[in-house]
Amino acid sequence: MSPSEIDVLEARRIYKSTGAIPAQMLRSNIYRAWERSHLQGANPQALQAEKLSILDTERLIEQKQTLIQVAAPYIRMLSQAAGTDRHAVMLGDSNAIILDVVGDKQTVQGPEPFPGPGSLLSEAVAGANGIGTPLAEADYMEIISAEHFIDGFHPFTCQGIPLRDDKQEIIGVLSISLRRADARQRLKEILLCASHGVEAELLIANLEKDVRRVLESNPNEYQPLEELRQDIVQANQAARLKLEVISRMVAGNRLDYAIQLLRQAEQSIQIFRRRAEIWRNLASFEIGTLQPVSLTANISDLVDLLSTEAAVHQVQVVTDWYEPITVVADPRSLLRQLLHYFLQAFDSAGKGGRVKVVVKLISHSELVQISFIVNSVFNISQSTPTFQVFYLPTTKIKDEQ
């Protein structure tokens, strides 16, 4: 038993006998969790969590069906990664009520009462735990055995992370509980990656809604946006497949390759998120206000977003500027305008052609010139390729000195 575990057991003994929480014997976030649990009246002697009625649980599960369905594949992959270790993977809502549990048979259906759907795991009810505490801290948390506030949870080491929507509001929590404390480290990174995977899936559901909205109100813009959406989803598909492979490798103790792949999976999710953000601006009909916008960054983002579209059209895209350039524009209108020119340029270039985007400041003026230069295979030897040129007012970032 390590000194810190002895400290936690001693801290429990002191708390139970005196009601005082010895701060120096606990990790700071566990101390905070115990204090919250104590102040809200949780009972440290409790052996199991309280539950909603069957009817209320059914109602809640019905309400949270989307979240449950979206998280289900990730819960399955986490459980797969835990392999034969005794474990339970849980999905909770934003009030720390369990919505779904998957794990080995002995843990989930065994004689010891493990919290199931409808169990209340807020710190106020169940004290510090792997569902309620990540929600209270709004961050990833690990609660090791006796650090749990109530006695009934001590056999487990639990980790949990809040799930957030696209507005960064917490909508739930993903958590894994393991009997073997040393198994937790190999699952931490997968848990974090899986939580980002769930958040990405929720974004996809929003992209679907955007597509339907665009189709209803502006059918002319629908097709290119729908195709871009498909390309964006591909990044998430790649992440999901990587997580599937990772979970199998971790279960089989092939940890080195799994760790490399985890980095890649996280990267794929980040790519998906960034592209989804750009896409949402493209699909938005809102008119923004004029403001400084990085023109060159916007063009780079679109080139990235359109990489599959360019490959499908077999068009090479080249950009050309000396320095990052900022213009004054409505960011959404600018993005849509650029997309429009790109798609026109792809059509004009045709199979095997090239599109070059040149951005340059016009000397002695406050304007930036943006040129879409198109070389199709038919005009590549001609001296005058096709042009699309437009101008935007520039802004110079003032030196802070």
Added chain:
Amino acid sequence: MNSNNTGKRKILIADDDDDSRVMLSFLLEEEGWEVKEARNGEEALETVIKEQPDLLILDNRMPKLSGVEVYQRLQAQGIKIAVVLATAHGYLDDLASSLGIAHFIAKPYDIPELLRTIESAYKSSFS
């Protein structure tokens, strides 16, 4: 189409996304399939003819022939092969039914669901 020199069932993955193709190959090999890959529609068509797989997992958005075009060319050439259309197409049901493809799955898909669809398509190819 059924070529079984190795005794394993042979599957072709046609997808332009390298990561997805490589990961899916790994998973399907673990499931006992002999896996071939194609990075675009043209390669898919060539590989079907050359390798004669038992089943084709077909993405739609691909360079050098889309999945739809690949499928139509296979039909036109009278090549019978079990196909699972696996794409992020917004109206996948409509697309699949317009082509007469019975087995399809929307991206992002879950592996157990894909495996069930593959098995179902494979079994149907004998009936």
